[in-house]
Amino acid sequence: MSRTALVTGGMGGLGEAICLKLEAMDYEVITTYSPGNRKAKDWLAKMNGEGHHFHAFACDVADYDSAAACWQAAEAEVGPIDVLINNAGITRDVTFRKMTKGDWDAVMKTNLDSVFNMTKQALPGMTDRKWGRVINVSSVNGQKGAFGQTNYAAAKAGMHGFTKALALEVAKSGITVNTISPGYIGTNMVMAIDEAVLSSKILPQIPMSRLGKPEEVAGLCAYLASEEAAFLTGANISINGGQHMF
Structure with a gap:
């Protein structure tokens, strides 16, 4: 059965x-x-021009009304949505002593309020259909903390509290809710870090002595979105090369 x-x-x-x-x-x-x-339309044209078939909608995930409008437009054009992956996030890294209220609010709204805003749209349809998957992309730093990231770590830790409580509420409706917590992954943002910093500060923290691959995290999301993951809910799955174990 095809899912969206x-x-x-x-x-x-x-x-x-x-x-x-x-x-x-x-x-x-x-x-x-x-x-x-401003690059969104170019991205979509490029990806679909390469033989992919994606749909894209503008949405300020930090704003409830924007999330609601986006969800309505997406379902009207594409159809019922079965899987929600709350991945959007930002950083505003600075020590707490120097952190402004704006730094705090921006991260909390985009990284945590967005999870409420989007999941609120997803649940009614999933409940009616008795099937759904909500996957929240957190971070190793939400588990262990990180210097200069009190805002980010708080938001990412909050995602898993949300996961556990909601998982209890919707389990009987055939909906699973899980968190994944990636460590350092070889995205463009991480690969832009100075090589000396990567080799001397970051890789020594990782027992596998390498960065994770985006495809490895994607594979975990795909499993959690699958039929086979129906008995897995309320979990926080670490994917960090052994950087943080608990």
Whole structure:
């Protein structure tokens, strides 16, 4: 049976890898992009021109009304959405002493409020159909903390609290809710880090002595979105090369 998945922030990094993996597994794939993203149409034209078939909708995931409008438009054009992957996120890294209220609010709204905003749209239809998957993309730094990331770590930790509580509420409706917590993954953003910093500061923290691959994280998302993952809910799955074990 064909399923439809919506991936927030799917036009780069992990989000793009997740979109590609799901499409390869015959999911109908929708992604969102920030309303101010001037490259979104070019990305969509390029990807679909290469033989892919993605749908894309503008959405400020930090704004409830924008999330609701996006969801309505996506379902009207594509059809009922079975899988929601809350992937969109930002950083505003600075020590707490120097952190402004704006730094805090921006990260909390985009990284945590967005999970409420989007999941609120997803649940009614999933409940009616008695099937659904909600996958929240957190971070190893939400588990162990990170210097200069009190806002980011708090938001990412909050995602898993949300996951556990919601999983209890919707389990009987055939809906699973899970968190994944990636470590350092070889996205363009991470690969832009100075090589000396990567080799001396980051890789020594990782027992596997390498960065993760976006495709590895995408594979985990694909499993959680599948029929085979029906008995797995309320979990936080670490995918960090052994950097943090608990």
